[in-house]
Amino acid sequence: MCVPYTCGRTRQVPAVSVATVNLVVAMGCEAAPLLRALALRSLPVEGGFRAWCDDAHETFLLQAGIGRVHAAAGVATLQELSGHPACSAWLNVGIAGHPEEEIGRVLVAESVHEEAGGRVHYPALPAGLALGTAPLLTVDRPSKEYRPGFLHDMEGSAFMATALRYSSTELVHCLKVVSDNRAQPLSTAGLSKSRVESLLELAVEDVVSMVAELRVPAEQRASRLAPPAQWQKLSEDYACSVTQAALLRRLLQRWNALFPGRELPEVKQTDSARGSAAGELLRQLEAGLDEMWQRDGQ
C-alpha cells in the first residue's frame, strides 16, 4: 500500500467494541451484597453517583439513586465510565413490590411499563432462563396500591429506555427481589437498609448467574460488531468522514470474508481533483475486491 494521503478533515472514529456487563442499583444497601459477590472495587465518578468495577474492567456497578431521573442519568454515566462499549449488557437490580408474590422471591421483568408515560418495553428474555418472570410497573411514588400481577419499582422503565440507546433488547434486563406485598405492604417509614441488604442477599446468586449468562451474548455481539483490524488506522490516515469510515468498514469486512489473510490491494495516488483521498481509497478498494474475486476468489 502506498503512502496515504493526509489531506481532508479528521473525524473521531468510534472506539473498538468491548463487551461489559453493567449493573445499576438505586441504593447503597442494594449494592453492598453485589460488591462482595462480584469482587468490585470503587471507581472515581462525578455527579453524586458511586461506581465500582472488577479488576478486568468487564463488570461495572453504579449506584444511581432512587427514581427514574436518577436511573436514566446513572445509565448514561455508567456508559461513559465503562468506556463507551457498544455491546454492553445491562442489568437493573433492586427491590420491588408485588401484590401476590412472596417476599424474597427473585423475578425478572418480562415487560416494563411506565405508569407516567405509558411506554412499554419488552426485554428479549435469555434462553433457558430459570427464574420466574413478571411484568414490571415503574411508578413515581411508593404506594400501597398494587396492580394485580405486576412488580412495582421506581426505576425500571427509565433504566430500560436509556440502556436501550446503547445496547440491544436481548442484553437489557431488570431483576427484582420482592420486598413487599399486599399481606406485608411498605410501612410509612419504608424498609430499613439492613432489611434491603438482606433481601438483596437472597438474589446474589441469581445476579451472579445472570451476569455470566449475559456476558456470553454480549461478547458474541461485540465480536460481530468489532471493526476489522486495518479500519481504525486507514480511516484516520485517509481522514475519512463518518460515512466514508462506515463504507470503509464494510469494504474491509467483505475483503476479509472473501480473502482471509490476504493483503489489501495497493491504493495508487491519483489526481486529487477527481475526489477526496478517502473517496479514492474506497473506489480503489472496491474495484480491487471485484477484480480479485473475478480472478481467483470465486
Place this chain on the structure above:
Amino acid sequence: MIETIYIESELLEHPRARAVMKRLPRARVVSCDHYGEVFNPHAQDFRLQKENPALLIARKRGRMVLPVPPGSGIGAEQDFYFSHLLNCPYDCRYCFLQGSYNSAGLVLFVNYEDFMTAVDERIGELGDGERACFFSGYDGDSLALDAVTGFAGEFLSFFEQRPRAWLELRTRSVNTAALLAREPIDNCIVAFSLSPPAVADRLDIGAPPVRSRLKAMAGLARAGWKLGARLDPLLFHDGWEQGYTQLIADLFACVPTSSLHSLSLGPLRFPPKVLEKMRRLHPTDPLLAAPTEEWLGARVTPRDIHEQMQRLCLEALPASLDKSRVFCWPANEGVTSEEQPRLAV
C-alpha cells in the same frame, strides 16, 4: 424450542391462539397490546434472537393478500401472496428475511378467516377462465411450524373448494404429516426449496438435510400431491456444476416428472438495503460478501455467473420434463422461445 410467547391481549381467548399455546405448554406467555411493540423496535439484535426466537401471536390487520413481485409466477394468470407467518425457525444464511425485520421473533397471525376472506375477494376479481396462485411461503416457511400452527390443514380444506385458486406451500421442512393424512387436492403445489447438499449443509442452518427433503417429496408424490422444486436461489459455490447436476439427478430419481407441477430457478437476489443489513449481520460470510450486480432494482449474483448456472441446470433437466413447467427469474430468462412457459393454464 419456543420458550416465550407474546400474545396480543385481545387474542388470549381466541380458539386458534389457545390451541397454539396448548401445543407449547412450557412456554411463558407475555401479553402485549400489539405485536409491533415487541417486533418493531430498532434496538434488537436479530442474530442473538435467532438463537432463541420467541413466538408472537397476533392479528393481521390491513392488506391481507398482496401481489407478488413481477417475474415470480408459476403459470397462473395472477399471483398473490399472503403471510400467516413472519420469519422462519430455520436460519438460512442467504435468507432475505433477516435483512427485512428488526426481530427474529416468529409472528403467527391467527385470524386465518380474514386471509380466507381476502383470498375469496381476489378470486372474485378474476376474469373468465383466469386462475390465481396464492403463495403462502413468502415471509416464512409454509410448513416448518405446521405442527404448532395447523396452517396446512385449515387452508387445504379452504382451497379444496376453490378450484380457480392454487395454493403454493413453500418449505424446506419435512413436516408433511398434515398432507399425508388426507387426500391430495388438485390445486395445491407443495414446493421444496433445494440446493446441493454440500452447500445446503453449510448454509441451510437448522433445516432438514436435502436428502430428507427429497424423501419427503417422494412420499408426497406417491400420495398424489403436486410438487414444486425451487432451485431458487441458485447458490454459487465451489463445485456448483457437479452439485447442481447431481441435485437435479437426485430430484428426478425421487420425483417422477408427472408429479412435478413446476420447477423454478432464480439468482441470489436482495433489495439493496436488505443486502447491506445482512452483511452487517454476517460480516465474515463470503457468500454475502461476494460482489453483486444491479438487476431489475435488486442486488444479484453477477449475471454472467448466474447465466452459466442457469444454463447448466436447464441442460440437466430430463427430456421428459415439459419445459413449460420451468420458470426462471426474471420471467422466463434462459428458456428459448419455443420453450416459453404457457401463461394460460
